[in-house]
Structure formats: structure tokens, C-alpha cells
Amino acid sequence: MATAVDKKEDLTTCSICFETFKKPKHFPCLHTFCEGCIQTYITKTFEQARGGVNCPLCRMFISKPGDIKVEEWSTKLPTNHILVSLIDLNETKSGQKLCAACSRENETESAFSWCANCSEALCKACDRSHRRNKASSNHKLIDLSEDFSKDIPLYHADVFCTEHPEKKVEAYCNDHSTVCCMTCVMLKHRKCDNVGSIEDAAEEKKKSKEIQEFSQNLQNLKASLEKLCKNRTESLKTFENDIKKMRADVETLFKQLSDHLNKLKTNITSEICKVEKVIKTEVESEHFEMKCRIPAVENDLSLFETNMKHAPPAQFIKAMENLEKQKEILENFVRDQSQNLREIKVTFKANEKLLELSRVIQECGEVKVSRANYVPQHSIITNVNMLTAVPTLTSKVETGFSVRGIALLDNGKVVLSNDNNKRIELRDPRYSMVLSSLSLPGDSWGIKMTSDTEGAVVVKGYGLVLFKIQNNNIVTIREMETDVNADFVYHQGLYYVGCDNKITVYDSNCRKVRDISVNNKVSYICLRGDNSLCYTAFNNFSVEKSLYCVHMDGSSVYTYSHDKLCDASGVTVDHSGHIYVCDYSYANTNVHQLSHDGKLLRIIFDNLPARPYCISFNTQGDKAVIGCNGTVLMYDMK
Template sequence: MFVSKPDDIKEEEWSTKLPTNHILVSLIDMNETKSGQKFCTACERENETESACSWCVNCSEALCKSCDRYHRRNKASSNHKLIEIGADVPIDIPLQHADVFCKEHPEKKVKAYCNDHSTVCCMTCVMLKHRKCDNVGSIEDAAEVMKQSDEVKEFEDKLKGFKTSLKAFVQNRVDNLQNFEADIERIKLQVDALFKELSEHLEKLKTNIRLEIAKVEKEIKPEMEDKRDEMKSKIAAVDNGVALFQTNMKHAPPAQFIKAMEKLSEQKKVLENHLRDQSQKIKEIKVTFNTNEKVLEMKNVIQNFGRLDVKRSDTDVMSHPTVDMRSVESILSSEVEIGFDVEGIVLLRNKNVVLSCTKTIELRDSECRSVLSSLSLPNCPRGLKMISDTEGAVAVQWHGLVLFKVQNNQIRKVSEIQANVIYDFVYHKGRYYIGYGNKICIYNRNNDNYSMISEISVNHSVGYMALRDDSSLCYTVYNDNSVYCVRMDGTPVFTYSSKDLRFTVGVTVDRTGFIYVCGHISRNVHQLSQDGKLQRIISNNLTADPNCITFNARGDEFVIGCYMKVLLFCLK
């Protein structure tokens, strides 16, 4: 549309008569105050540069400290709404229809919008630069058309998509950090175990050589002492012979002297023969220690216990965006007859399944039909959780926790924690929180053993448990219709109860913080918000009595362990 200037009016006067309504530039200016440094608008009009500290919503201008002070004092602007730079705009503050001035003609207010050039313009610009344009109209009409356009809707969807993707990135980092911390703790335990194994082996070798030393000493030393004592006795006999000889030399009569010499001569021959015989038989005994060359080389050959490998692999976070669990639809993808009561179940990253059954836990394929491996247990297993990608633990009733490892489609026992436990536990920052009666007992690793370091008192007998965040956890109670959330010191956070939730059992928390609790008798799963409010009932028509529920690592699938069945769901 082209608008002609009347002949009886000046350009400036005529251009000011066109309607104006500009929000866009004001929004851009206000956004700049949040995203970076903004200078005082009032000072800029005087060709001065001062950093802005506040934004006037009514004037749509940035103000420095000095102008802010005078703006508040001025009667005309004393009731204006001033917002500190960087602060969020309250939702109850209406956007003001502020005047926006033309870039080409700073003294002119923007009055029109040229659709041909997609730009705002003052009336002078309309006459001088856009007089041949076919589509010049009011800003109000242009803004209304823009609001209804597919481009704006697409832009809004893009922004929402960016937020969803950013949440996925954050969750990916949270998950990776948790796995990293678990890997660090696992490696520390491996190093401790290796050191202990080497120490025990070296101690055994030391004991063996010390026993051998003692045996040699016991056998050889008495023999040497006997020979020494025998020689000492011969010295005494020689001393007696010398004394007898000297006495006879001085005092004996001739006949007695000759007789004594004959006797001494015989003794001398016996002694000479004995010395000759002993000199041939006597052996020099010396003991030495020949060190094993491999032991000698150990210090040079073995310079470390091992090597840490930090692998940085690509992860396509964008292909697994954060799911909006408030509106997503859960689809039953598989229903598997098991033949026993499943009271603990987890989904591994490779989509295989670990589940608890009668006095065993089984590793099954992704369809939960074929048993790949199993681990026998001393009693009935209950709660089952993975501590890392390959390591997990299961609560064994009246026995404790059995720690296991899943690798190469095999499941094997690693160690165990002797503890009173009935149903379940949670793992948090290297510690196990084990439910027993009205207490949650905290176990920490001490060398090769786990010992209880403290306990938390709660108001109910703890059933199944789920870690909610770094500061709280949820638990259910046997033969109850509620789920309870408490802080790590036992302080209550909230309690959720419903007539539609009967006999609460398994409970879990998804990666976005929503809580899920199984109703065994009501045959449903209730989804709760982070503050314990019902969001929806996931399924009110389950084909079996649910016992436990868990999500996969990506959060787009979950599985429910039931009486005689396993139900696999995907999210759409």
C-alpha cells in the first residue's frame, strides 16, 4: 500500500500523523539489558556513555545510577516501575507502548511498517524511501499478522525445543556425573582389593620363608651346639693331662713317672686320632638367602597397580531428548508370563533385564524371555537396583545385601553386606541406606567390610524405597495405601494417599523427578509431581498385580514386575 503526502502539509508534520505502536524494539532493548552490558539511554542522548543499572518499564529506557535517582525523584516519573538490570520481568507488569525513534531520522518517531522491506520506518522514510513500495501499513496490523504467522509459531516451538534439548543435555551430564562418581568409587575398591590381595600373597610368602628359616635353625643349630660342647669337653681332658704331666715331672718317683708317661702317651694317641677324625668330618655350615629374581625385579618391573583410562565417546544427546512425563503416553509393548512373583527388576543399558525370583536373581534378554545367567541366594530377594552400568545389589530378606556384577551376559556375586533388611535399600554417594522396621540404617565401607555408621528414625515400617534427590527419599509401607517422602535425616517432606491407590509396594523416581508408586491391589501406578501431587494414573487396567517399577537409563521405557508377569512399556 502506498500513501501520498498531501500538498498542503510539510513532510515532518504529515509523517507524525500516522499511527504508531512499537513493542518489538522495546523488547529487544530490554532483552539486551539481560544478555550483556547496556548503557544509559538518557545519557546517550547527550552523547555521554554511562553503564545502566536499571530499566524503566514505563519509558522502556535503561538508566544509570544518577538518572535512576533523578527518575525516582521526578514527580512525573516517580510512579514508574524500575527493574534492576539482569532481573527477570515480573509477569504481572504490562508491556508499555513506548515511542520508538527512526534510525535514519532520530528526531522522528516510527509510525509505519514496510512489508516489502520488512522494516519499521518513520513517515519521512515512507515518503522518501518507501513511496514505491506496495505494502506499507500500520505497525499494529503488521504485528498482528506476524503473531498469527507460521514463522512465529515455528519460532516459539523452536524455543521450546531448545529448552527441551538443554534439559536433555543437563540430564545427560547429571547421569554421566553419577556414573563417573560410581566408576571412581568402584576403581578405588578395585585398587584396595588388589592391594589387599597382593599384601596377603606377600604376607603368605613371608610366612612360608620364616617357617623354613625356623625349621633349618631348629635342625642345624643343636647339631652345631653339640659338636661345640664335645670339643669343650676334650679341652678339659687335655687340661687335666697337662696338669698330671707337670706334676709327675716335678714330684713323681722315677718308676711312677715312667708309668704315668706311658698312660699319657696312650691318651695322646687317642686324642690325636679323634682330632684327625673330627677334622675330616667337621663341616663349615653357612646359611644364605637367595632372593627370587622376580621379587628383586618387582620394584623395577611393577611401577604401578594399573592404568586409568579415561574414554571420551560421542553421545547423541539430541536423539534422546527429555520426555515430558506429564503428557507422554505409555504404550504396553510386551507382556511376558514369568511363573513367579517378581519383586525386583531393573533394565540394563544393553536392554537386558535383571529380575528377582525365588531365592535367585536372573539375567534375561531384552524380551525378558530367555534366561542368560542366574545367581543363587540364601533367601527370598526383594528390592533390586543397579549401582553402576555393570554393578548392582539385591536386598535378601533377613540376610542383607548381595552385591553382584553383570558382564558378558553373566551375573556373579561380588560380595555381601550382612544387615537386617526386609524389603529394600537405596544407594547414595558410596553408602547403602537399608530399610529395617522404623529405621533406615546407613552402611559405609570400611576396608573390605561394610559397617553401620548411623541410622535414621521414621514414623513407619519401611517397605520399598527410592532415592528422590541428594537430600530426600521415598518409601512405602507394607499393607498401606500411601507413599512417604522424608529428608535424609528423617524429617517428613510429604505424604501421598488416595482411595484409588491400594496396598502400595514398589516406588521409583524418573530422571525428571516424577515419582511412581505401584498399587498392588488397585492394579495401577500413580505418577506424582516433585511435591507429591497426583499428576495422573499411568494405567488403571494392568493385567496383573504390580510389585515394582523401574525406568531405563534414557527414560523412554519402563518395566513393571508383577505377580507371575513382567510388563514392558514404551513412551510415545
């Protein structure tokens, strides 16, 4: 196996085996690997519970298509034709390339030229035939003996229409910023004013300011990621130093405690030894005095017995007088000793504060981890001027169901409602991928994020389901049974829930705080500043054509109506306080942008390709996503 390459690695090198790609296949995140390498990786790391794997490079979760076996997944991944061509070019430049046409006939001929149209190397004979053949006479052939360093077109991979998968795309609609097949041109784009060739559109796009900005944005992203990596490296180094110091501090603390306790131990041990010596000397002295009297008593007893048996009367009388005196002396000694004798008992009473220390202090300290937000010196992300921002369609995803609620996250992913299957889905709209889903007890409608990772969804006829997003998984936090129609808004710990002729306010424990009386059945709702609400309404017998704004007590601030607002639907507000309302009618399919006081600024999205239910912006306002009837539309705002 080859060794790892440096930072300027060859695009044709697999990041798993570090060798030139063999059958390069790519994931939806566009990272490419050898077919064999990625299949081995898939087999080892496939998560049955989640139904997919994480990309080895970017860690993005890739869901397995349901109709493909795990052991065959890599064979069904798209081939990276650009890299196939690059590998061919590299081999051609190095003189290792053989004629492709001859190779198909199991013949071996060195390459002489390169056909830019066919992306194939040709020998001299095939080069001559290629030039003479009418079908290939206009192809661009490059002599390999000449300078081969200039850029040349790579492999021409066919691109097929999303609406008609069997047809190749052949035109570009500038009105809708999308490629299309000729069937789409005749059916869906016949009224469009600016439909042209894909080649012209690509050439114009390559020269556009947006492409330059895109390239610069990628450079900025790379620089920011490098700064973030540097920050993590420095942070880890600081953390390791902190851990090292912490361990040293703990050792110092316990050494100080140990030294102090050892000193206390030495002192009390010394005192015990002193007491032991004094008391032992005292008791031994008393014992000696008493023991010495025993022979005297024994001697007196012996004299008494001898005199009793053998002494003459006079001598006996005299001896008894002496023995009486001696007995009296001994009795006085025993009496004094008995009266003054003390039973000695030695005890140790520990210092109460020391005992309390052992009871109260159950730990020597606390290890705290503090986190502060990383603020780069020069952020690449700035809030967009929403008054001048021009939306550009970047993604159109056919869902097959109506999207009545949608929330755009700052990482580009969306949480949307699936009314067909009673669930919400976490999706990456750029790749049409469902990352995870959460089943609900009823039909899902309005969705709002209450923090970066937590949100709630309206379940019609049931209430709210609170959820959080962890590692691309949606999990339930808890459920709140409330009166609700279609939508809610969250503000300062309170849920403002749209109901029939009222907006009911609940706290985080699902306790009703108050009702705000209004004159309509509330449909979609958003917050206007801190002291007012905007909402649309619905009627069982007709469409509602207005946007209503009310104070927190229900009194009217204004009502917005317009000739091109025939079925007011989803509402939202951007970071600048501008209000947006969707027109779900067949007649208009647009989104109105209003000022804070309800004046029309512009119809910012017009003639949408599908009827819009709801709209959401990211924090900076540079991305917008619109949930429609069967479609999700993603826009860049610049």
C-alpha cells in the first residue's frame, strides 16, 4: 500500500487505500473512494438501527436506499466520471496510456493523441480513422507529443431530467434557474421568456460574479476551518496543560494535608509515649514498694510461729511486743496504699474538628469544565441585507407530499412535516436525503426551532410534540396536549398556540397562562417584535386573503391585504424584522415581503414552481427554504 500523500494530494488518490482510484464511486456528499474500499468500509461500519453509514471523510450520515443490499451498495453508487478522466489524463501524460479503441479489441498500442470529445486516447491508426469518420471528424484531437499542460474538456457524462428520468437535459431555463429536457421545455417552460442552451448557460455561469464569489467563499470556508482546527489544537494543548497543572495541584494539596496530619500524628504519638513512661514508672514504683513488704510480713510470721513454739515466757512476751509494733507499721502501710491506690485507665479523645472534617468533607474538590463561545476575529458569515437580497433557486426537491411546516437550520438541513406518513423528517435538501424521522400521533403542521438543537411541531387535533436533534437523529423530548389548529410561536419560554378565535399561551409545563382573543381561526403565526403577533387565518367555506397583526391583548395593529394575496398561508419574520406571507392560491404562488408596520416592500418570490405553504430563513438570512405542495425549494439570498 502506498504512503499517505501531503496536503496538496492528488485528486486521483483514494483517501482509504492511498492509491490511485480503482472504479471511483462517490457518496451524496461528493467524497469519492475506490468501489472496493468503500464497500469494505460499508460492510464493517453499517449501522442497522439507523440504516446507513457515516462518510469516512466528513462524517455525514448517508442513508442506504431501501431497495439495495448492503453488500451491493458500492456498486450502485454513482461513478465519478471526472476522476475517471483525470486518471486517464494522468496516465496519458506519463506515457503509460494505451489506445482505448485497440484495448477494446484486446490489442496493445501506445496512445498518440487524445480526443477531448470522447475522453479517450488513440493510437496513430485510430487517430487517422477518427479524423476520417464523419461522426467524429469535428472532434478535438490533441497531439500527445505537443504541450499537454493546458486544460482540456473531461468526460462528457449524460445528465438526465428529474421530471423525465429517461430523457437527457438539453436546455436551461434562466427564469427558473434549472436544466430541463425538451419535454419540460414544451410542457412546463413554454411560457418562459429565457430558455437557452446548457452550453451558453454554463459559459455564462463560469464568467459570472457569483462563480467568483463561490470560489472565494470556498477559500474563506477553508480558511475558517483551518482556523477552527488551529483553535481546537491550541484548545487541546491548553486543556492538557490545565489537566497537568490540576494533577500537580491535587498532589500538592494532599502532600500538604499529609504533612500536616503526619505532624499531628507525631505530636499525639509523642504525648502517648510520655504518658506511658510517667504512668509506667509510677505503677512500677508502687509495685516495688508493695512487693518489698511481702518478705517482711513473711519474716514476722515466721518469728511469730517460732516464738509460739519455742520461746520462754519472758522472751515470748518481749517478742510479741515487737511483732505487734511491726504489724501496726505494716497495717498502716497497707491502709495508706489501699486508700491512695488509683486504677489507671488511659484513653484517646480525637479532636472534634478533625472528626467533623472526616464527616463533612466527602470530596477534596470539584473538577469544573467551562465552555465559552468561540468568536473568530473575522467571521465569514454576515447578515444579509434583506431589502436588497435577490433569491436564487439552488435546489428543488420533489417530496411527493405537502410540506405544511418547515424549519431551516443554520447548518443547511431542514426539519419538515410529512403529512402522508404522520411524521417529521430531518433532511439535507441539497441531496434529497432523509437523515432521520420521528413518528407522530397525528398529522404534522407548523414547525419551529426553539433553540439551535430543539424545536416543536404541531400535531393537528392533539397538541405539540417537543423534539431535539442529536447527531442527525430526531428524538422526542415530551408531548404537550393543547388546543391547536396549525401553528405556534415560541418566545421567552412561552408557547403562543393558534386556536379557534384565540391564541392560547402555555408555559413550558403545559399550564395555560392566558388566552388572547382574536376574530379568526388562527392558521400560521409568527412573532412581530416583543409585543405583537402576526397570523393568517382559515375559513371552512372560503379562503382568507389577509394577514392580521395584533397586540398581545388581541387588539388590532393592522391588517394587510393585496390583489396578489388570494390565499394567505405561512408567515415568518427575518433577522431584520421584515415579515413574509405565502400565497397558497393557484393564481399567484408567491411570497410577499412586508415592513414592520405592514407595508408591502416587494413580492420577493414570484411565480414559484409550486404552491407555497410555509417559509423559513436561517439566522443570517442568506438561505431560505419554502415548503410547497409536493416540493421543497431552497434559495440563496444575495
